[in-house]
Amino acid sequence: MKLFWCPRTRASRALWLVEEAGVSCELVPVDIRNPDSIDDPSFYAASPMGKVPALEDGEVRLADSAAIGLYIADRYPDAGLAPAIDAPLRGRYLYWMLYTPGVIEPAMVEKISGATPNKGTNGWGDFDTMITTWEKGLEEGPWLLGQKFSAADIMVGSSAVFMRMFDMLPDSNAINAYADRCLARPAYQRAMEKEK
Ligand SMILES: N[C@@H](CCC(=O)N[C@@H](CS)C(=O)NCC(=O)O)C(=O)O
Numbered sequence: 001m002k003l004f005w006c007p008r009t010r011a012s013r014a015l016w017l018v019e020e021a022g023v024s025c026e027l028v029p030v031d032i033r034n035p036d037s038i039d040d041p042s043f044y045a046a047s048p049m050g051k052v053p054a055l056e057d058g059e060v061r062l063a064d065s066a067a068i069g070l071y072i073a074d075r076y077p078d079a080g081l082a083p084a085i086d087a088p089l090r091g092r093y094l095y096w097m098l099y100t101p102g103v104i105e106p107a108m109v110e111k112i113s114g115a116t117p118n119k120g121t122n123g124w125g126d127f128d129t130m131i132t133t134w135e136k137g138l139e140e141g142p143w144l145l146g147q148k149f150s151a152a153d154i155m156v157g158s159s160a161v162f163m164r165m166f167d168m169l170p171d172s173n174a175i176n177a178y179a180d181r182c183l184a185r186p187a188y189q190r191a192m193e194k195e196k
Pocket of ligand 1: 010011
């Protein structure tokens with residue numbers, strides 16, 4: 001597999017995922033901060049919008065951190081990062097896998113841009129509902145699926161880490177403790193070492 005990656009971007013969560021899965025992967029640096037330097041057609045074949053992360057695995061090509069998370073977790077079932085397709089927890093897993101792109105990130109943009117919340121119309125609800133729903137999701141804990149860590153924790157946990165970086169994480173004990181648990185994972189630490 002080849003992972004098209006740039007440090008301190010959403011590609012960091014794909015790198016964390018690869019480390020959790022324990023699979024070998026060639027890292028292909030793409031400098032999104034210098035778009036004129038990007039001239040690799042295989043990158044655009046995997047990522048039509050020219051965004052990282054993107055993945056090439058044989059003839060399979062895809063972009064988007066959630067899509068890559070779903071793909072790797074299913075492709076390498078022995079890593080135990082996703083409940084089986086017919087397991088009862090599969091539904092909860094899919095919900096939280098898409099919570100970052102579908103709810104957290106749009107709610108963050110709403111907050112940063114100062115847009116007027118419209119909870120009933122906007123698919124992400126609003127920023128405060130996004131947070132309280134997340135807190136409820138952690139009530140069983142320590143992970144979103146209870147005792148079982150999954151790729152959904154990589155998606156949502158990396159969002160907590162980004163929000164903390166941007167000083168957007170509210171004073172929530174549950175989410176802050178969750179972010180700390182994510183940061184403490186050896187695979188996360190290895191991924192951050194590789195980022196350096
Ligand atoms: N929904 C995508 C978003 C990817 C994304 O926006 N990546 C940013 C970096 S964090 C990027 O590549 N930006 C460069 C550009 O759009 O030119 C995902 O989760 O992977």
